Amino acid sequence: MTPSNLPVFQADLYRHRRGQLAARIREQSGSGIAILATAPEQLRNRDSEFPYRHDSDFFYLTGFDEPGATLVLQVDRNTVVAHLFCRPKDPEREIWDGLRLGPEAAPEYLGVDHAYPNTELDQALPKLLADQTALYIRLASSAETDRRIRHWIDRVRGQARAGVNAPSEFRDIEALVHEMRLFKDLSEVETMRRAAAISAEAHLRAMRTCRPGQREYQIEAELLHAFRHSGAQSVAYNSIVAAGANACILHYRASAAELQSGDLCLIDAGCELDGYASDITRTFPINGRFSAAQRALYDITLAAQEAAVDATKPGNTFMQPHDTAVRVLTQGMLDEKLLSLHQLGSVDNAIETGAYRRFYMHRTSHWLGMDVHDVGSYREAGASNATEKPWRILCENMMLTIEPGLYVRPADDVPEAFWNIGIRIEDDALVTQNGCDLISRGVPVKADEIEAVMRG
Missing domain, CATH: 3.40.350.10 (Creatinase/prolidase N-terminal domain)
Structure with missing residues (x-):
């Protein structure tokens, strides 16, 4: 029995x-x-x-x-x-x-x-x-x-x-x-939706409680409280809570750094629920309002994510959302004079030469599932040389992240207003019959909405 x-x-x-x-x-x-x-x-x-x-x-x-x-x-x-x-x-x-x-x-x-x-x-x-x-x-x-x-x-x-x-x-x-x-069944999708909802609420809690003078580890504690209070068994990965210049370190761990008014805070955090991961990143102003320079780069990053979301659909390759995001980000880098149009000549040349990688150095997506960087080939089967294999075709019921970013370190040829700004926006996307469904949008993503949450 x-x-x-x-x-x-x-x-x-x-x-x-x-x-x-x-x-x-x-x-x-x-x-x-x-x-x-x-x-x-x-x-x-x-x-x-x-x-x-x-x-x-x-x-x-x-x-x-x-x-x-x-x-x-x-x-x-x-x-x-x-x-x-x-x-x-x-x-x-x-x-x-x-x-x-x-x-x-x-x-x-x-x-x-x-x-x-x-x-x-x-x-x-x-x-x-x-x-x-x-x-x-x-x-x-x-x-x-x-x-x-x-x-x-x-x-x-x-x-x-x-x-x-x-x-x-x-x-x-x-x-x-x-x-x-690599292909999620109905049970997996339902669990991942619940995990994403818990993580979204944790991000909201962090935004609402954030104040200048707090420490990064105190914001991390708010995330952990929300995860466990809602029934998640663990974090899906070590939470990133990065204030100011720390946001330019991609895998930064929450430390004792103080949150300063006028800086941004980048949180990359997600819970694990019943064996399945969520993965959300939001970047917000510590004092509740974006500066003009912060807002400019934030809006570029959000536009890049929106373009990548549109490119995440059956029939496109895994790399098409990334390539689409890179083009939007690179144009924004040229517009804001992070890159020199005079030296590079065009967006195409800035992409071809890899000049954009100075400020955007990672892929836009990875598979998501039981592991936060989930399993499954990123290439189609075929050619004997792995680099010659075409990128994987996106299909219904695949789950992946969409996470463009911009990371600006101080340099003589970079406008000082942009120094030490690190921005990443990340959501979890289920590939559907005609496009994709962002299952992690329980936390706002537009700059005006983020400011409204922090005021509230």
Whole structure:
């Protein structure tokens, strides 16, 4: 019997995903066996672990978030059998660390076919590997994983004179799972919408509470409060709260810097909810009003994002939103004399020579999902040379960010009014049938609306 105190679980969803993976294995190899372990626990210091976070691929196929677990799928022409190895029940350890599902309850609750204590993994794997042709694993993922797989394979090879064959074909399971994860199903989209809504409310809270004289870490605390208060389990990545010149450091961490009146504050922060990330960036004036120079660069950045949003639609490539944003940003750099039209001659030349990269040095988008920089190829399959492969064609149900920016450091050839201004605007976009849906617009993006929020 399944324990009555467990939350409702969508076993059919994960069973369906395992069935999709099995179909891909059949396409490649006819049949095979797949082995996928979750992430190990990691010590933070002598007697304390980091908060545990499951492996995304493992969770995608099982929905199981306990450490010490391994999924094994046996796939033949007509069936797929799911074996789960997990921690056994242990009343003494559960007093200290919390309840465990255990192998007895796992089949009914998780929808797997068989479950065993993880202490039996080394004994069971050689039997499951026997007479399998293709083995799907993470290739070269770690020395310890490679050692265990070699041990299991050697055990099977030791039975050769008894007519037992070991797998002779080794394939990368990540390539198959990551292609699946690139396309979001209805359950994933709904979870990501809720994550984006929580993160948007956190950004609003930060704007409303921001005052000159506060410290960056105090604004970060407001974000963390909003995430956890609304039920998010964690941050999706280390929050960036960057005041003044710090906003020109792309991966800056919130520190003790004081928020000064007249400066901007850039916040790049998102929560993780039920295993899925959100990723939002907003830039706002600490005293509640943009200066003329700040407003000029902000409006350029917003125009670049709007142009990139228009270019995010099925049939366009992954790079088209970036190329579109770059053109708008570069024209703005020339208009505001961050770049010299006299020296460069044209927008096209400023783009071709890469002159714009002085003030905009990152891509406009990345995939978003269970990981904030989510998995999935950015190139189409085809040419043998990766750089010759065309960029990925955007399709319905892909999820990506749209995040242009401008970062101006002091320099003799840059108008002083723009020094130390860093601006980024980022939203999460679901590719739809005819365009895209910005699921993170619960927080304002237009300069006038941001100022109104801070006044309110």
